[in-house]
Amino acid sequence: MVRMPDLTALRHSFGRLSDRLERGRDTLGAPDSTAFPSRLHDPAIAARLGSALAVTFTLCFVTGVVSHYMQEPPSWASWPSRPINLYRLNQGLHVLSGTASVPLLLAKLWTVYPQLFQRPALRSIGHGLERAFVLLLVGGATFQLATGLINIASFYPFGFSFRAEHFAVAFVTYGALLVHVAHKIHIARAQLATPLPREPSDRGLTRRGFLAVTGGASALLVVGSIGQTVGLPGGWARGLSPFATHLPDIGPQSLPVRTPAVTAGVAETAVDPAYRLVVTGAVEQERSLSLADLAALPQTTARLPIACVEGWSAVATWTGVALVDLLAYAGATAPTEVRVVSLQERGTYAQSIVRAPHVNDPLTLIATAVNGEPLHLDHGYPCRLIAPNRPGVMQTKWISRVEVVS
Ligand SMILES: Nc1nc2c(c(=O)[nH]1)N[C@H]1C(S)=C(S)[C@@H](COP(=O)(O)O)O[C@H]1N2
Ligand SMILES: [Mo]
Numbered sequence: 407m408v409r410m411p412d413l414t415a416l417r418h419s420f421g422r423l424s425d426r427l428e429r430g431r432d433t434l435g436a437p438d439s440t441a442f443p444s445r446l447h448d449p450a451i452a453a454r455l456g457s458a459l460a461v462t463f464t465l466c467f468v469t470g471v472v473s474h475y476m477q478e479p480p481s482w483a484s485w486p487s488r489p490i491n492l493y494r495l496n497q498g499l500h501v502l503s504g505t506a507s508v509p510l511l512l513a514k515l516w517t518v519y520p521q522l523f524q525r526p527a528l529r530s531i532g533h534g535l536e537r538a539f540v541l542l543l544v545g546g547a548t549f550q551l552a553t554g555l556i557n558i559a560s561f562y563p564f565g566f567s568f569r570a571e572h573f574a575v576a577f578v579t580y581g582a583l584l585v586h587v588a589h590k591i592h593i594a595r596a597q598l599a600t601p602l603p604r605e606p607s608d609r610g611l612t613r614r615g616f617l618a619v620t621g622g623a624s625a626l627l628v629v630g631s632i633g634q635t636v637g638l639p640g641g642w643a644r645g646l647s648p649f650a651t652h653l654p655d656i657g658p659q660s661l662p663v664r665t666p667a668v669t670a671g672v673a674e675t676a677v678d679p680a681y682r683l684v685v686t687g688a689v690e691q692e693r694s695l696s697l698a699d700l701a702a703l704p705q706t707t708a709r710l711p712i713a714c715v716e717g718w719s720a721v722a723t724w725t726g727v728a729l730v731d732l733l734a735y736a737g738a739t740a741p742t743e744v745r746v747v748s749l750q751e752r753g754t755y756a757q758s759i760v761r762a763p764h765v766n767d768p769l770t771l772i773a774t775a776v777n778g779e780p781l782h783l784d785h786g787y788p789c790r791l792i793a794p795n796r797p798g799v800m801q802t803k804w805i806s807r808v809e810v811v812s
Contacts, residue, residue, distance in 0.1 A: 442520040445609070446616050453590075453597035454617055455514040458624075460587060462507040463547070467580045469500035473715065474573050477797050484761035487770065490794040494713035497797070498636035501717040502628050504554045509623035511547055513616070539585045546579030558717040560651075560664075569715075634718040637711070652718030658782040661722050664714055664798065667783045670750040672804045681788055683772070687745075687810035690737025697788050700774055703727045703735060708769045714798035724792045726773035729808075730766060738810045741765050746791050747807040758800040759811075764793045772805065 439447075476485050476493055486492075528534045553564075553572055562568060587594075605612045611619070633643025634650040643653050652662040667673045675681070683700065685693040706728045713719040733741050742762040750756040764770050770793040774781060781787040786803030793801065 441523070445605070445613060446611065447517055447520050448613060449593065450597045450600065450602055451613055451616060452514060452517050453594040454602075455510055455517060455620065456587075456590070456594060457598065458621075459507060459510050459514060460583070462503045462510065463580065463583055465503040466500055466507065466550075467576055469496045469503065470573070470576055472496050473500055473797065474569065477569070477715070477799055479761065484763055485795065487763040487767035487794050487796075490769070491711060491713075492795045493797055494711045494719045495636065497713050497715060497717070498632075498719065501554070501558065501635045502631055504551060505558075505627045505631050506624040507547075508551055508555070508627065509620050511551060513620040515544065536589055539582045539589075542578060543582035543586050546575050546582060549575050550579055557715070560716050631717070637719045637721060650718075652714070652716070652720075654718075654720035658784055659722070659777050659779060661712070661720050661776065661785060662714075662718055663784040664716065665753075665755070665803075667787075667804070670748075670753065670804065672749045673783065675749045675806075676783060676787055676804050681806075683789060683805060684807045685732060685736040685810075686807060688738060688741070688812060689733070689810050690739075693736045697774065700727055700772070700789065704731050706731070706768065706771055708771065708794075710769065710771075710792050710794055712792070712798045712801055719798075722776050723778070724771055724773040725775040725778075726771040726789060726792075728768050729760065729764075729770040729772060729791075729793075730768055732772055732808065733765070733810065736810075741810045741812070743811040745807075745809040745811055746802045746805055747809065748802050749804040749806045755799050755802065758791065758802045760791070760793065764796060767794060769794045772808070 473493075473496060475483070476496075479485060528537070550572065553568060553575075556563070557568055557572075564571075602613050602617075604614070607615065630647050631650070632638060633647040634652050634654070637643070637654050638646065643650070643655075647653065654660075654662070657663045667676055682694040682696055685695070704727070705725055707723060707725045709721055709723050711719050711721045729744065733744070742765060744760040744765050745757060746760060747757045748755075760770065771791070772789050773786070773792045774789045776782075776785055781790060786805070789805050790803040791801055791805060
């Protein structure tokens with residue numbers, strides 16, 4: 407037997423809501439305050455939450471654009487290879503500012519939702535335009551935060567390229583935000599200049615209480631994510647982030663894995679004894695190196711982070727042949743662009759381009775070991791690229807070919 411849920415309570419609250427809407431409908435202009443009696447539907451609160459959102463959205467937009475262009479630099483640009491942790495910091499700020507925005511946005515939408523019932527809905531063309539921009543802003547902001555969170559959860563249910571959509575919608579959203587700010591700045595200024603009253607709490611949450619709870623929720627999410635985004639020493643990170651899935655010390659060799667060897671389809675080719683690393687392209691002498699040949703070249707060790715766009719980063723001690731040394735061994739003269747190709751046959755990350763600053767940085771490694779052990783298969787055995795100030799997606803694993811493009 408399937409028991410029918412008791413719908414009485416639901417019907418009651420629906421009845422109350424339609425009552426309110428009926429009353430709201432009779433009024434002109436602003437929605438009737440008796441229809442939405444909570445003191446929290448207040449422009450003073452909206453202005454404060456709006457200011458906080460303007461800060462977090464600006465930070466998120468700027469770091470997002472930087473991250474996008476670091477992954478896909480236009481042909482005329484190249485990113486510096488130092489400071490080592492720049493991309494890591496940028497990506498951390500992006501994820502943290504986005505995460506902090508979630509409670510702020512929810513609280514702001516709740517504060518202002520009675521505005522949906524303004525009557526008449528359209529007073530003039532200008533008013534209509536203003537409302538259209540607000541619609542764009544709300545839709546865009548919700549889409550951005552939702553897809554961002556889904557990305558952090560390493561979950562790709564949609565049939566579109568996450569980065570392309572997230573990048574395009576960011577401009578629509580931020581543009582709509584600028585229009586909205588321009589429109590509201592006078593009201594917001596006046597609201598911010600007036601301190602919030604101290605109120606008795608006998609009618610539920612006070613205005614100050616509501617802002618404190620919202621700010622507290624944001625702060626808690628940020629503190630709980632720092633351990634895995636920007637990175638904290640293991641014990642700290644774990645203590646502060648009980649639910650994190652990519653803490654710096656979870657995974658083989660105390661390092662998280664993104665795309666294991668089996669998923670990439672390289673579990674067999676990577677352990678084939680006939681494996682050789684081929685150095686080719688604009689070189690004097692094409693080379694084909696076994697792991698023993700690689701070990702016989704000068705070795706470099708460096709502490710470098712992997713900073714994944716999915717909102718985690720981790721530092722490790724990498725050892726291998728510096729790319730400059732490998733290229734010199736093959737007789738490449740003044741190389742400026744190198745393509746690194748993986749044993750992996752398909753997928754966006756199966757190869758990456760290394761531009762001049764990284765080609766010539768002595769810390770750009772073809773690593774064969776991490777934290778004192780030969781690379782685990784899931785970390786890119788037999789060898790992988792690891793370079794300073796570079797997005798995780800471009801730290802190509804299971805390298806089969808190094809091609810000097812120019
Ligand atoms: N060939 C290949 N290399 C790759 C990937 C991949 O899917 N295939 N993933 C990249 C991504 S997104 C990240 S964050 C890092 C993660 O390295 P790790 O799994 O050793 O932590 O590897 C990068 N290198
Ligand atoms: Mo990644």
